[in-house]
Amino acid sequence: MSEQYPALLVVVPLLSALVVSVAGWVNKRLCFPIAVAALGVTAWSCVGLLLRVLDEGVIVYKLGGWTPPMGIAYYIDYLNSLVLPVVSIVALLNLIANKKGIEQQFPDKTGPFYTLYLLMVTGLLGIVVTGDAFNLYVLLEIAALTGYGLLAMGEERAPLATLNYLYMGTIGACFYLLGVGYLYIVTGSLNMVDIAGLLPPLYQSKAVLAAFIICMVGVWLKMAFFPLHAWLPNAYTYANSAASSLIAPLVTKVMVYVMIRLILTVFTPEFVFTTLAVSDAVVWLAVIAIVMGAVLALAERNLKKMLTYIVVAEVGYMVGGAWLGNRDGMTGAILHIVNDALMTLCVFMVVGNIVYKVKGYAFEDLQGLFRKMPFTMAALVIGAMSIIGVPPTCGFFSKWYLIVGAISAGHYGFMAALIFSSIVSVVLFFRVFEICYYEPFADHHGHDNHSGGMDEAPVSMVVPLLIVAVILIVVGLYTGDIVNHVIQFAIPEAMV
Amino acid sequence: MGKQEEEGLGSKHNTSKAENSDQGPRRRKNFGHYVVTFFIMFGVWVVLSGKFDPFHLSLGVISCAIVAYLSADLLRPSIRGLLILLVRWIPYLPWLMKEIFKANLHVTYLVFHPRMMDLIDPKIVKFQSKLEGDLALVTFANSITLTPGTITVNVSPDGDFKVHAIDKASGEPLPGEMEARIARVLGED
Amino acid sequence: MDNIFLYSSLYLAFLMVLSLVRAVIGPTVLDRMIGVNAIGSKTVVLLIMIGFLYHRMDMFVDIALAYAMLNFLAVLAASRYFQKRKGLYDEALYR
Amino acid sequence: MKIIGLIITVTTGALLFYAAGDFPAWSDPASPASTYLSPHFIEKTMEETSVPNIVTAVLADYRGFDTMFETAVIFSAGVVCFFLLRISRREDEEPETRYYRHVLTGVTIQLKEGHEIPPSADFERIDSMWTPPDLIIKTGCRLLIPFVQLFALYVIAHGHHSPGGGFQGGVILGASVILFAISHDLRTAVRRMSEKLIGILCAAGVLIYAGTGALCLLLKLNFLDYSALAGVLHVDPITARSHGILIVEIGVGIAVLATMIWIYNNISSAGRYRQGL
Amino acid sequence: MIWPIDLAILTLVVVAAISALMVKDLLGASVLFGSYSFMMCLLWSIMGAVDVAFTEASVGAGVSTVLFVAAVFRTTRRTRD
Amino acid sequence: MNMETIISIKPLLAILVSLLVVPILVLSGKRPNVREACTFLAAGVKFLIVLSMVPVILNGTQIVYTIAEVIPGVALKLRVDAFGMLFALVSSSLWIVTSAYSIGYMRGLKEHSQTRYFCFFALALSATIGVAFSANLLTLYLFYEMLSFATYPLVTHHQDHEARSSGRKYLLYIVGTSIGFVLPAMLISYSLAGTLDFSSQGFLAGTASKPLIGLLCFMFLFGFAKAAIMPFHSWLPAAMVAPTPVSALLHAVAVVKVGVFCVARVLTGVFGTNLLFSLNLNVPIIYIASFTIMAGSLIALSQDNLKRLLAFSTIAQLSYIVLGVGLLSPKGMTGGMLHIAMHAFGKITLFFCAGAIFVATGKKNISDMIGIGRRMPVTMAAFFIGSLSIIGMPPCGGFISKWYLVLGSLQAHQMTILFVLLTSSLLNAAYFMPFVYKAFFCRPEDAMFENKVQEAPAFCVVPLVITATISVILLFYPQPFLRLARMMVQSITGV
Amino acid sequence: MDIMNIIVCVLLFSGLFFLTGGAVGILRFPDFYSRLHPAGKLDTLGSFLAMTAFALFNLHHFSLGALLTSLKILLIVVFIFLASPTATHGIVDAGVRAGLAPWTKGEKRR
Amino acid sequence: MTDLISMVVAKYNYWIYITLMMIGLYAIIAKNNLVKKIVGMNIFQTAIILFYVSISVKKGATIPILEHGHGPDAHHVVHAVDYINPLPHVLMLTAIVVGVATLGVALALAIRVYNNYNTLEEDKILAQIREK
Known part of the structure; x- marks a missing residue:
């Protein structure tokens, strides 16, 4: 069975999405267990794949039994075997954590919600695993469409924000x-590996240059890289928390993965960093992205929106790291995909818990939360530490690689931007902590609650959150192993 | 009024005619309809498909069965209706074609006439038809639309026609011969 | 014979231009619908003519048939709009 | 915004114009696109899948995985439209007033919330904006719809030999139901094909596709390798591929049919399922 | 591949696209967009892409125009651009 | 130098003891007795673990334990050497005392959120020991940051407006400098040398140009803002809003000493004496330190709030340590390292006294405390001993360290520094002695002090008596600390 | 050029002629209702004639397949004859419901 | 000059696709009405489809459906030069489907927006949001 893992990890969520959709019409209570089971199997096969790749190296899975340039193939190499478990585990934990929230928000539409959720995961996993350039597009659209659906169900402004996202996302795709x-x-080929083999004689071609630029711009649009980020904050802020805590951690990160995949596998680093001499400009763009993200986040009086701007800044980290053009920077970018997915999940889940209990996420709603929801806030602290980059949380180590990469590339502007954004994150988060910590709990309901008893979110929401928080630290401690055994092989030898 | 069941490709079922409506909103499903629909469909299938190997024929059988299941109550055909169709429509068609030709020549003449604006004189003609039954009315209306400079604007289920005529000459002969012919075709004379 | 078809189809394309002019200049939506409907009927003919030009008639008939069916649907839908939404305000009034 | 748009557009356009200079000339038989992969498809399809329509073969077999997700995209679009728009009666903030029309006399009855007429053949539930369907359109469509449906099924069944296939057939089939809804009434159309049925059909179509793939997986071959079906269908592997393509196309057809109707129903009634276009 | 017709239709397509965007009425825009789809369909069949043409015919002419009209029906026809 | 090393989990245990006690504290939130018993237990166990390592270290062996290899070439690694041992010994022993004192103080004032207080206290102690035992810069940085964040809730314990603004200032300085200076400096060092492990001769030698090394040096010096070297000192007075035990432990012992410890570690372990000498980097360092000493002492003169006075005194005294290390002479370094211990015991006594006065009378300002010696003679006696230790007068341990510093400055031929040391000692005397005089010999203005002796609760008084006693004892028996400091200096300079 | 081709050409050209009439008519006629006349009638007949021409031409190389294809073309004709008046009626109905007044003699062109 | 003309004619399809794409892109960015933007989006997508289909065209080739259908006689030699490249067609079928799906979702969203704000003009909606 284990040789079929590559198929399983896409087919299981897809099939279960369909089954859930049918179950939604028959018996709503079946939806959640099916979804959890499916994601569990997916996560299991992702981890299994990672172990197999560690054992055997790159795995090629031929879909339909056709040899690659003819048919579509999955290539599971060191790069995506690392991203796969992250995607599936994030999805699984988020699903479990948000069960209550989903039932609270969409009592009638749980079936469609889980269906879209699973389809989204299918799309994301497929994007990560596929080895075919066009197949990636289809999966991109599946993830995007379901994402629009999930994001649009939120506050009053959500549909408009999502519509803007749709325009931008469609242009990007x-x-x-x-x-x-x-x-x-x-x-004449669509297979990524095949294209990479055919490209070298064409490095001087204008068409290849244009292809690269267009692909990059498209992917940047999707990942909300700085000048193209305008859709992201609103779309993520006004969405419901279950959706935003799935999409915020995963979509931008998967798109960064796509960018790295394009650079490493399709266009080859040689073309990107040697033939084209634009990497410096892109890194400066990333610097602006980071600084702007941080500054715009500073201007927000609203926790969720602040976090979305942090997402924008984090995208700057990864793009900049990848475009530094050296091994350390690339390692940092790949590592940051993993870490940022986890820490964004952590903070957005916290927002989800807060919304579940307090029904708001503006700064005024956060007063006294340390007393009211200590576990949630503890997780927020860990997530914030990770975003700030405090060891031993994982955020520190990816930042480490990014800065080392910046130093060895001699790009001190990028280093300065990273440090600047870290300091701004300190300000951002401690501003939040101050409000949660100092302000007395503003009692919305009139009756005397001033003794400040605990009013924590349900166990099913808190436990996954704490698991994520612990994972943040554990991943941080195992960074060395991840780099030594996985990422090191994901980057081609040619890159120094 | 007792023969609405056998009327060509459609019964005279009409939602506003009390005496006709014995089924209410959910139309009664008649097994005969299914069978006849199936065979009509199969005939069309053969024309469409053009393949006579068992595999494709069996696909055709399945498809026709599906269509019959889905839409027999829309078509509501009957064998007698089909026979009438064959016997009476065929003579009507050449006449209709001739009329259409004439009408088209007329309109073309108008179109290309340099002083077209002087020649045309649109107006709405109203008249009452003695035809009954949906199919007859619709046939009549469509025939009017296709022929001499006239377009059916509105038909009430009772047979009140409103027709837009492009010039005087076009509107005058209505209802005229066409109605009579249609009445004959559909057995309403 | 191929040439005849080729020039006929070019001529049809020219006729489509004429119909398109009506569709573009309006002035009411209904006029546009007439224009589009006319383009549709010419397209059906043109499709079959292309079939002859490719010498693969049997392949193009299906498209033409589907096309005729669905063109009808679109026009019907647009005209149905006026059954439910009364009043013909037009773009000219909201300039 | 207009200026920004113009700048972006012109920049993009300039880049593309610049790059188009390096393209092989249009319709050049020697271009890489025509000489690298496609000759294999053109020359080997008949041997390998026994399907004369190369597009269908490539679509459903060589690149069947793409098509599976294409179907899933359509499916998810349907679910998204439902998810976004559908307003169940419970959530509906408008007070519900029911209208009934006495079929025999054409008298309309208005009932305030909570009152209901017991189901009877004489009364038809209608909506406040109900207009009597036009006689000519109604009759004309009534006669045309079965043929449209037959044609759609023909297109699905003959995807191997002529243009068309599951997707096109499904769309036409869906269009026939939409035509019915337009020419009659949305409520009548929904009565003929209930929402639950559509929802289930929609999933079932994709399920047929993905299930076929998964069946191949269970039969110890790779996902979507239809030759695994040879044992089940009692034919040789190449014919099995051909049949596999047909099965898959049927799945696509069902999914697309249901989704088109679903999207139309939701959009045209803004989720209330009362008053359609 | 019949290039003279191809050229003619291509030009028409551009005209239809621009007019669909210029019309100051959403219903008119949807109708014109329908005609744009027709021409695209023609274009595909001229280029020999029969399957694409078929899809475009069924989707562009049939469903997407209807969806547009339905959406306009549910919202508004008014627009300022 | 060829050091023997043994691998042992003990250092990790020493760190984990206080970390693991945190959940227990959280769970026992409703039962103060259990909570405090646990705190004591953990403090005792920790001290014993540290103590058990002392003989090993004194034998000239190092204890090494690798937690995880987080980055290829850089591990989270603990190493116990003489210097770290010295620091760990001071802080772990003082934790016991401070715990006792905290209990008295917190119960005496019926403070809120005591559980939180003890949790973060334990956390801060873990971080402190972690810093002491770090084997490389990364580990050091980790525990340094952990300490910064763990002390934030302690500093802002009162949750009022003042606490809020001080907390902001505290964080801004501490975290801002550590992220802004230490992190990039660390990463640049890493990319220059490819390693971060402290070694006795430093690892940066020969890897970079002089200006870069100089830049790195100052980034580290100012980056560890906990060392309160001017101009990054003003968080320290602000942080005095914290409850006194916090000020006592953290601002006399843990936090600020971590700062200077880090500076000393980095100067010796990263740059190495030879490199600093060869580039003449020690000169600016000692001048900055001297400036801080003088300025801190002068500002302290003008303070009325007792805790603020102590804060500025701390700023000045910390720079002694930096100065000692910066002298790069063996005696000077010995003096600096000894001063960590000596100043800790002296200063903590002073803070305890200030806290005891606050608990007993509620007074904060010196001007309100005239004649307080009549009411709280024990406390004030301890205060006197503590201030003697700070000034560096004989019956107390502070004398030894200052003596070594003076010797060191002579050894390094820095006469200016000698002058600075002497002047600052005079200044120290000038701000402490008037208060002591007023406390004992002036007539109290406040009628409160006329009554008979009424000390603070025993939990408060006993600890300060203990620390005062230790301060005195250290003069006569400085052996463990002195030997550790000498071993350290020997390993660095070879003398 | 055999006789069949001539017939085909004649049919085709007359079909094109009517289609031209339709295209010009919808441009020239003064108002919406009168434009429907050429659109509804001339296009239908034009298509019919052209289709017939194609059907005949397709029979040139006679075979069963060709016959069926021709039948299919005729099926399109049938379809057009059913659908076109219906569509025309739909449009005119829309015009009436929209309240568009018909053009009367003497008015300006709309 | 003749070079230019021949280049213009030889790549006419590409020029038109670029023009259409620019029209669509401009409409998405600059149009104020949400439905107009959706129209622009669709034009944009079709432009790309046009590009792909243009790639597939091959001079002197026929549509990619083998002429002699089913059965044992099917296995005669097929020359790749005689048939148009089918691969872009396959890709574009998928792209069209994706386009319809996106269209449906976009229209659904537009209806939601209209229900909330009672207008489709973006600037008016933004003004309403700002007022709140």
């Missing part, structure tokens, strides 16, 4: 598609 078309017209 279409740009990617166009880039693939440009590659296709000059190489």
Whole structure:
């Protein structure tokens, strides 16, 4: 069975999405167990794949039994075998944590919600695992469409924000598609590895250059890289918490993965960093992204929106790291995909818990929460530490690699931006902590609650949150192993 | 009024005619409809498919069964209706074609006439038809639309016609011969 | 014979331009619908003609048939709009 | 915004114009796209899958995985439209007033919330904006719809030999139901094809596709490798591929049919399922 | 591949696209967008992409126009651009 | 130098003891007795663990334990050497005392959120021991940051407006400098040398140009803002809003000493004496330190609030240690390291006294305390001993360290520094002695002090008596600390 | 050029002629209702004639398949004859419901 | 000059696709009405489809459906030059489907927006949001 893991990890969520959809019409209570079971199996096969890749190296899975340039193939190498478990585990934990919230918000539509959720996970896992440039586009759209659906169910402003996201997302996906078309017209192939093999004689071609630029712009649009980030904050802020805590950690990160995949596998680092001499400009763009993200976050009086700007800044980290063009920077970027997914999940889950209990996430709603929801806030502290970059939480170590990469690339602006954003994150989060810590709990309901008894979110929400918080630290402690055994092999030898 | 069941490709079922409506909103499903629909559909299938190997024919059988299941109550055909169709429609068609031709020539003449604006004189003609039954009315209305410079604007289920005529000459002969012919075709004379 | 078809189809394309002019200039939505409907009917003919130009008639008939069916649907839908929403305000009034 | 848009557009356009200079000339038979992968498809499809329509073969077999997700995209669009728009009666903030029309006389009855007429053949539930369906359109569509449906099924069944296939057939089939809803009434259309049925069909279509793939997986071959079905269908592997393609196309057809109707129902009634276009 | 018709239709397509965007009425825009789809369908069949043409015919002419009209029906026809 | 090393989990245990006690404290929130018993137990166990390592260290062996290899080439690694041992010994022994004192203080004032207080106290202690035992810069940084964040709730314990603004200031300085200076400096060092492990001769030698090394040196010096070297000192007076035991432990012992410890560690372990000498980097360091000493003492002169006075005194005294290390002469370094211990015991006594006065009378300002010696003679006697230790007068341990510093400055031929040391001692006397005089010999203005002797609760008084006694004892028996400091200096300079 | 081709050409050209009439008519006629006349009628007949021409031409190389294809083309014709008046009626009905007044003689062109 | 003309004609499809794409892109960015933006989005998508289909065209080739259908006689030699490249068609079928799906979702969202704000003009909606 284990040789079928690559298929399983996409097929299981897809099939279960369909089954859940049917179950939604038959008996709503079946939806949640099916979804959890499916994601559990998926996570299990992802971890199994990671172990297999560690044992055997790259795995190729031929879909439909056709050999790669003809048919579609999955390539599971060191890069995506690392991202896969993250995606599936984040999805699983978030699903468990948000069961109550989903039932509270969509009592009638739990079936469709779980369906979309599973389809989204399918899409994301597929994006990560596929080895075919066009297949990636289709999966991109599946993830995007379900994402629109999930995000649009929220506050009053959610549909408009999502509609803007839809426009931008469609442009992004279409740009990617166009880039693939440009590659296709000059190489005649759609398989990533195959294209990489056919490209070297064409490095000087204008079409390849344009393909690269268009693909990158498309992917940047999707990941909300700085000048193209305008859709993200609103879309994530006004969405319901179950959706935003799935999408915020995963979508931008998976898109960064796609970018790294394109750089490393399709266009090859040689072309990107040697033939094209734009990496410096992109890193400066990333610097602006980080600084702008941090500054804009500073201007917000609203926890969730603040976090969305942090997401924007984090995208800057990863893009900048990847474009530094050296091994350390790339390691940092890949590591940060993992870490940022986890820590964004952590903070957004915290917001989910707060929304569940307090029904708001503006700063005024947070007063006295340390007393009211100590466990949630403890998780927030750990998540914040990770975002700030305090050892031994994992955020520190990816930042470490990014800065080391910046130093060895001689790009001190990027280093300064990283440090600046860390300091700003300190300010951001301690501002939140201050409010949660100092302000007396503002009692919305009139009756005397001033003794400040605990009023924690349900256990089913808190336990996954604490698990995530612990994972943040554990991943931090195992960074060395991750780098030594996985990431090191994910980056081609040619990169120094 | 007793023969609405056998009326060509459609019964005279009409939602506003009390005496006709013995089924209410949910139309009664008649087994005969299914069978006849199936065979009509199978005939069309053969024309469409053009493949006579068992595999495709069996696919055709399945498809026709599905369509019959889904839409027999829309088509509501009957064998007698089909026969009438064959016997009476065929003679009507050449006449209709001739009329259409004439009408088209007329309109074309108008279109290309340099002083077209002087020639045309649109107006709405109203008249009462003695035809009954949906199918007859619709056939009549569509025939009017296709022929001499006239377009059916509105038909009430009782047979009140409103027709837009492009010039005087087009509107005058209505209802005229066409109605009579249609009445004959659909057995309403 | 191919040439005849080729020039006929070019001529049809020209006729489509004429219909498109009506669709573009309006002035009411209904006029546009007439224009679009006319384009549709010409397209059906043109499709079959392309089939002849490719010498693969049997492949193009299906498309033409589907096209005729669905063009009808679109026009019907647009005209249905006026059954439920009364009043013909037009773009001209809201300039 | 207009200026920004113009700048972005012109920049993009300039880049693309610049890059188009390096393209092989249009319709050049020697371009890489025509010489690298496609000759294999064109020359080997008949041997390997026994399907003359190369597009169908590539779509459903060589790149069947793409198509599975394409179907899933459609499915998810349906679910998203439902999820976004559908307002169940419980959530509906508008007080519900029911309208009934006496079929025989055409008299309309208005009932305030909570009152209901016991189901009877004489009364038809209608909506406040109900307009009597036009006689000509109604009759014309009534006669046309079965043929449209037959044609749609023909398109699905003959995807191997002529253009078309599951997707196109499904859309036309869906369009026939939409045509019914337009020419009659949304409520009548929903009565003929209930929401639950549509929802289940929608999932079932994708399930047929993915299930076929998973069946291949269970039969010890790779996902979507239809030749695994040879044993089940009692045919040789190549014919099994052909049949597998057909099965898959049927799945696509069902999914697309249901989704199109679902999306239309939700959009045209804004989720209330009362008053359609 | 019949290039003269191809050229003619391509030009028409651009006109239809621009007019669909210029019309100051959403219903009109949807209708014109329908005609844009027709021409695209023609274009595909001229280029020999029969399956694409079929899809475009069924989707563009049939469903997407209807969806547009339905959405306009549910919202408003008014627009300022 | 060829050091023997043994691998043992003991250092990790020493850190984990106080970390693991945190959940127990949280769970026992409703039962103060259990909670405090646990705190005591943990403090005792920790002290015993540390103590059990002393003989090993004195034998010239190092204890090493690797927790995890977080980055290839850089591990989370603990190493116990003489210097770390010295610091760990001071802080763990003082935890016991402070725990006792805290219990008295917190119960005496019926403070809120005591559970939280004890939790973070334990956490801070873990971090302190962690800093002491760090084997490389990364581990050091980890525990340093952990300490910063663990002390934040302690500093802002009162949760009022003043606490809030002080907390902000505290964080801004501490975390801002550590992220802004230490982190990049650390990473630059890493990318230069490829390692972060402290070694006795430093690892940066020969890897970079002089300006870069100089820059790094100052980034580290100012980056460890807990050392309160001017101009990054003003968090320290602000942080005095914390409850007194917190000030006592953290601002006399843990936090500030961690700062200077880090500076000393980095100067010796990263740069190494030879490199500093060869680049003449020690000169600016000692001048900055001297400036801080003088300025701190002068500002302290003008303070009326007792705790603020102590804070500025601390700023000045910390720079002694930096100065001692910066002299780079063996005697000077010995003096600096000894001063960590000596100043800790002296200063903690002073803070305890200030706290005891606050508990017993509620007074904060010196001007309100005239004649207080009549009411609280024991406390004030201890205060006197503590201040003698700070000034560096003979019956107390402070004398030894100052003596070594003076010797060191002579050894390094820095006559200016000698002058600075002497002047500052005079200044120390000038701000402590008037208060002691007024406390004992002036007529009290406040009628409260006329009554008979009424000391603070026993939990408060006993600890300060103990620390005062130790201060005195250290003069006569400085052996463990002196030997540890000498071993350290020997390993660095070879003398 | 055999006789069949001539017939085909004649049919095709007459079909094109009517289609031209339709295209010009919807441009020239003064108002919506009168434009429907050419659109509804001339296009239908034009398509019919052209389709017939194609059906005949397709029979040139006679075979069963060709016959069926021709039948299919005729099926399209049938379909157009059913659908076109219905669509025309739909549009005109919309015009009436929208309240569009018909053009009368002497008015300006709309 | 003749070079230019021949280049213009030889890549006419590509120029038109770029033009259409620019039209669509401009509409998405600059149009104020949400439904207009959706129209622009669809034009944008079709432009890309046009690009792909243009890739597939091959001079002197016929549509990619083998002429001699089913059965044992099917296995005669097929020359790749005779048939248009089918691969882009396959891709574009998928892209069209994705386009319809996106269209449906976008329209659903537009209806939601309209229900909330009672207008489809973006600037008016933003003004309403600002007022709150």
